[in-house]
Amino acid sequence: MTDTEAKTQMPARDKVVLPKLGPLGMLRWAWRQLTSMKTALQLLLMLAVASVPGSLFPQRPANPAVVTQYILDNPATGPWLDRLQLFDVYSSVWFSAIYLLLFISLVGCVIPRARLHWKALRSAPPRTPRSLSRLPEYGTMTVAAESSLTVEQAVDDAAQILRRHGYRTRLHAGDTDHPSVAAERGYLKEAGNLVFHTALIGVLIAVAIGGMFGYRAQKLVIEEEGFTNAELGYDAFFPGTNFNPDSLSPFSITLDNFEVRFDRSLTNYGSPIDFRADMTVQNTPTDEPRQEVLRVNEPISFGGTNVYLIGNGYAPVVTVRDGDGNIALQGPVASLPTDATYNSTIVIKAPDARPFQLGFVGFFLPTAMVDEDGVAFGSDPDPMNPQLNLNSYYGDLGLDDGNPVSVYQLDTSGLTQLNGRDMPDGGIVLGAYQTYDLPEGKGSITFDGLKRYVALDVVFDPGKIGALVFTTLALLGLIFTLIIPRRRVWIRVGKHDDGRTMVEYGLLARGEDHGLSKEAVRIGSALTKHWKRTTTESRQEKS
Amino acid sequence: MTTVNETLGQYSELFMLLAALTYTVAFLAFALDLVRSRKMPAQALEPARELVPATAGADGDGSVQWSHRTLPQGNSSTGGTAKDTMGYRPLRRTAARIGVALGVVGLVVHAAGVISRGIAAGRMPWGNMYEFTTTGALLVMAVFLGALVVRDLRFLGTFITGLVLVMLMAGAIAFPTPVAQLIPALQSYWLIIHVSVAVLAAAIFTITFALSVLQLAKSRQEKDEKLRLGGLLRLVPDAASLEQLAYRMNAIGFILWTFTLMAGAIWAEAAWGRYWGWDTKEVWTFVIWVVYAGYLHARATRGWDGTRAAWLSITGYLCVIFNFVVVNVYFSGLHSYSGIS
Ligand code: HEM
Numbered sequence: 042m043t044d045t046e047a048k049t050q051m052p053a054r055d056k057v058v059l060p061k062l063g064p065l066g067m068l069r070w071a072w073r074q075l076t077s078m079k080t081a082l083q084l085l086l087m088l089a090v091a092s093v094p095g096s097l098f099p100q101r102p103a104n105p106a107v108v109t110q111y112i113l114d115n116p117a118t119g120p121w122l123d124r125l126q127l128f129d130v131y132s133s134v135w136f137s138a139i140y141l142l143l144f145i146s147l148v149g150c151v152i153p154r155a156r157l158h159w160k161a162l163r164s165a166p167p168r169t170p171r172s173l174s175r176l177p178e179y180g181t182m183t184v185a186a187e188s189s190l191t192v193e194q195a196v197d198d199a200a201q202i203l204r205r206h207g208y209r210t211r212l213h214a215g216d217t218d219h220p221s222v223a224a225e226r227g228y229l230k231e232a233g234n235l236v237f238h239t240a241l242i243g244v245l246i247a248v249a250i251g252g253m254f255g256y257r258a259q260k261l262v263i264e265e266e267g268f269t270n271a272e273l274g275y276d277a278f279f280p281g282t283n284f285n286p287d288s289l290s291p292f293s294i295t296l297d298n299f300e301v302r303f304d305r306s307l308t309n310y311g312s313p314i315d316f317r318a319d320m321t322v323q324n325t326p327t328d329e330p331r332q333e334v335l336r337v338n339e340p341i342s343f344g345g346t347n348v349y350l351i352g353n354g355y356a357p358v359v360t361v362r363d364g365d366g367n368i369a370l371q372g373p374v375a376s377l378p379t380d381a382t383y384n385s386t387i388v389i390k391a392p393d394a395r396p397f398q399l400g401f402v403g404f405f406l407p408t409a410m411v412d413e414d415g416v417a418f419g420s421d422p423d424p425m426n427p428q429l430n431l432n433s434y435y436g437d438l439g440l441d442d443g444n445p446v447s448v449y450q451l452d453t454s455g456l457t458q459l460n461g462r463d464m465p466d467g468g469i470v471l472g473a474y475q476t477y478d479l480p481e482g483k484g485s486i487t488f489d490g491l492k493r494y495v496a497l498d499v500v501f502d503p504g505k506i507g508a509l510v511f512t513t514l515a516l517l518g519l520i521f522t523l524i525i526p527r528r529r530v531w532i533r534v535g536k537h538d539d540g541r542t543m544v545e546y547g548l549l550a551r552g553e554d555h556g557l558s559k560e561a562v563r564i565g566s567a568l569t570k571h572w573k574r575t576t577t578e579s580r581q582e583k584s
Numbered sequence: 585m586t587t588v589n590e591t592l593g594q595y596s597e598l599f600m601l602l603a604a605l606t607y608t609v610a611f612l613a614f615a616l617d618l619v620r621s622r623k624m625p626a627q628a629l630e631p632a633r634e635l636v637p638a639t640a641g642a643d644g645d646g647s648v649q650w651s652h653r654t655l656p657q658g659n660s661s662t663g664g665t666a667k668d669t670m671g672y673r674p675l676r677r678t679a680a681r682i683g684v685a686l687g688v689v690g691l692v693v694h695a696a697g698v699i700s701r702g703i704a705a706g707r708m709p710w711g712n713m714y715e716f717t718t719t720g721a722l723l724v725m726a727v728f729l730g731a732l733v734v735r736d737l738r739f740l741g742t743f744i745t746g747l748v749l750v751m752l753m754a755g756a757i758a759f760p761t762p763v764a765q766l767i768p769a770l771q772s773y774w775l776i777i778h779v780s781v782a783v784l785a786a787a788i789f790t791i792t793f794a795l796s797v798l799q800l801a802k803s804r805q806e807k808d809e810k811l812r813l814g815g816l817l818r819l820v821p822d823a824a825s826l827e828q829l830a831y832r833m834n835a836i837g838f839i840l841w842t843f844t845l846m847a848g849a850i851w852a853e854a855a856w857g858r859y860w861g862w863d864t865k866e867v868w869t870f871v872i873w874v875v876y877a878g879y880l881h882a883r884a885t886r887g888w889d890g891t892r893a894a895w896l897s898i899t900g901y902l903c904v905i906f907n908f909v910v911v912n913v914y915f916s917g918l919h920s921y922s923g924i925s
Contacts, residue, residue, distance in 0.1 A: 082881040082888060086896075089874040096867040096911070103861060131862050180652035188647060248860070257857070304765055306590075314765050338772040338855045349857040500857035508859060512846045519842055523835040523880075553835075553883065555828050558654050569648045576647040 076149030084143040095130035165211035166225035169531040176547030178561035186540030188576035195534040196220045221533035233521025243511030251504030253283040263494040267295030292343040295321045299493040352496035354378045360487040363394035373492045376405040384419035398438045403431035431469040433460040527551040592704035593763035599697030606690035613683035614741030621819045670735040680738040710779040717755035721748045723787035739819040774851035785840035793901035795830040796894040868907035875900040
């Protein structure tokens with residue numbers, strides 16, 4: 042019965058009768074279908090299923106390069122998967138359609154319910170039904186005649202006891218021999234449900250606002266270098282669809298020092314324990330510089346813009362001299378770690394070298410060791426024996442034709458190779474402070490020192506606070522709706538000819554309520570106890 | 585930062601082993617209880633307690649006479665006066681009692697194992713798969729034994745102790761991880777909040793999974809009188825009662841899972857600068873959330889409660905397992921903390 046009650050709470054929309062009502066009728070019918078519980082449930086289940094492929098296929102927003110590679114590796118299926126938007130699941134037409142329909146359904150569901158609840162809140166508990174014995178919980182009481190309990194007094198007592206149990210009551214007394222009290226409690230259950238569902242809409246809006254007006258940017262900062270928050274200063278910049286450049290707050294950051302600590306216990310040798318970036322920051326160019334520490338999980342905040350420590354690595358300091366003997370490049374070059382011991386790939390480009398531009402591709406190893414085959418490998422993330430292993434090229438690096446080229450890649454197809462493991466001169470192996478002279482007098486390269494760098498994400502998400510507020514509201518609403526029972530109680534009183542007072546009561550739950558029996562017993566006991574006491578008192582008075 | 589205490593770490597493993605041995609005996613005791621239940625007299629299986637003192641007026645002076653009844657609901661066989669279908673019955677089940685007692689002993693030893701692991705590592709013991717599994721198993725057992733205080737769920741004993749054993753073995757065999765400090769990405773108090781609540785929710789979903797499976801079996805049996813299932817389900821309450829209890833626990837589990845989702849998002853925001861990024865782990869956490877939301881809706885949708893809702897509850901739990909085992913181990917994502925290399 043409690044279950045059926047829960048179902049009737051939603052207007053009986055589940056009964057589908059095809060109407061012959063013309064276009065308007067059809068529209069109304071479609072709307073009813075969309076806002077029915079059954080549709081909501083089906084859309085929810087579809088949403089769950091539709092989310093799954095995003096975990097099976099690489100996703101463009103997170104990993105564009107992996108997606109490209111995946112399509113190259115799977116020439117037969119890749120393009121088809123792409124056409125079905127399986128690499129962009131969460132912005133795909135079908136995923137969007139499901140959640141938009143779900144939210145339209147949600148709105149169509151919440152508004153009429155909110156209106157109903159608003160009415161219920163302002164009106165008294167509903168009239169006492171004629172037949173209480175049809176209710177799921179029903180009971181009777183007979184109070185002995187000697188109690189001298191009048192029906193009015195009994196109803197008053199009952200109302201008072203109900204109020205003490207948190208019920209809102211309404212007396213139906215006066216013109217009838219069988220006065221009754223109607224009571225209801227747990228209005229917060231429905232309110233919580235409405236808050237929960239409405240807050241979900243709020244979350245969606247907050248996410249949309251973040252996506253429209255926010256931005257996300259990436260910057261790699263080497264020790265003793267810095268940057269200012271400006272679109273052009275970034276390695277990568279991802280503006281929202283309605284991004285306004287004025288929302289870039291004019292802060293600047295310099296990385297003074299980056300410290301890494303690795304676990305030196307036997308069991309977990311070499312895994313990182315702490316990353317700590319000491320920064321000098323300024324909120325605006327005219328502000329006093331101040332010191333801040335940036336850690337993983339502890340971003341630095343500039344108003345609404347946060348700076349996060351996302352990655353780190355080594356930047357070997359090199360000097361490249363060209364064939365004319367001039368310095369073509371001097372400074373740190375960031376390498377990209379490929380594993381936990383910071384074995385890194387590195388690309389060094391010296392476009393200023395003359396007569397030929399010079400390029401280097403290879404590895405940086407913080408602690409180089411040599412295996413049985415004579416191949417160098419890194420054995421520790423700390424720089425105990427730093428080493429550069431490079432191949433060198435000369436020719437036109439292809440930087441001048443205006444096409445954007447990644448600084449971490451070198452297209453060697455148009456270049457002539459000078460060094461390599463298979464070449465007569467072998468590869469370049471450079472320990473700290475060593476210099477290598479390139480073959481054919483093409484120049485030289487020196488390994489001067491080592492710096493660390495941090496990879497930073499800079500994020501401005503104006504929807505973030507809204508998302509937090511609405512999810513919190515949703516959680517609170519959910520707790521209320523699932524924990525608070527909504528119950529109605531009716532108690533009717535009459536007088537028997539022999540003077541006994543006859544009481545009957547019934548309880549009804551709205552929504553799931555496993556505790557209705559217990560509540561009935563609780564109220565029954567309270568009534569019994571009360572009238573027992575008053576009977577005893579009235580007996581004592583008489584005697 | 586504290587250093588790792590390896591001796592204590594070894595004691596922790598010893599405690600886990602002892603707990604597993606204790607649970608094994610508890611498992612056998614519960615299994616014996618099930619087997620014995622086939623021969624118990626029918627009236628011994630009647631609910632012991634009626635909620636209403638049906639003859640309230642008979643005691644004392646009889647000044648107030650009170651009687652109460654509950655309408656039978658759904659396909660439930662209970663009805664008449666309000667009865668507690670999962671209350672303790674008068675029947676004395678020695679084997680089950682031994683099972684519970686050993687469960688409690690096992691729990692204490694198990695807790696010692698988890699706590700000493702935490703002390704050994706100088707942090708909350710929730711940093712890798714081994715620790716998730718052992719802590720998760722502890723919570724499953726704790727929630728089960730805690731629920732026994734108010735409800736007679738001893739019919740779940742074999743299932744729960746069996747599952748806890750599997751979890752402990754999986755921890756020891758599939759995910760062994762030496763005690764270690766946390767990598768920087770995990771050094772956050774949100775880890776403690778997020779993971780502890782997630783594991784608690786998963787523990788609750790474990791129990792509702794068991795209830796839903798039994799509900800399916802029971803409702804099959806209620807439809808088909810001839811289906812006896814070896815008489816092993818005699819101690820199990822009717823399908824409607826199982827469904828109700830599963831619903832209540834799933835509701836609590838859902839609240840906790842919602843919180844898990846939120847806390848995870850807050851943590852992700854602090855660590856990576858976005859609160860949601862459809863990372864594999866996030867996807868599955870979301871899928872689980874939506875499935876259980878579907879379950880709660882199903883319970884309120886005509887034609888979807890009962891058996892279909894039970895299937896959703898089971899699906900939700902399978903997603904939890906998938907999220908925990910398959911996603912953690914085989915999918916690479918930002919959340920690669922399994923500690924297995
Ligand atoms: C974003 C999608 C939705 C989610 C995540 C969601 C989630 C939930 C949850 C968790 C509950 C359980 C809380 C409770 O019992 O009060 C619930 C209940 C409910 N939802 Fe939704 N919901 C969604 C959409 C909808 C839609 C579209 C409708 C209307 C067609 C709807 C109608 C209801 C109703 C009537 C209940 C109360 C059921 C009851 O009385 O137990 N929901 N929802």
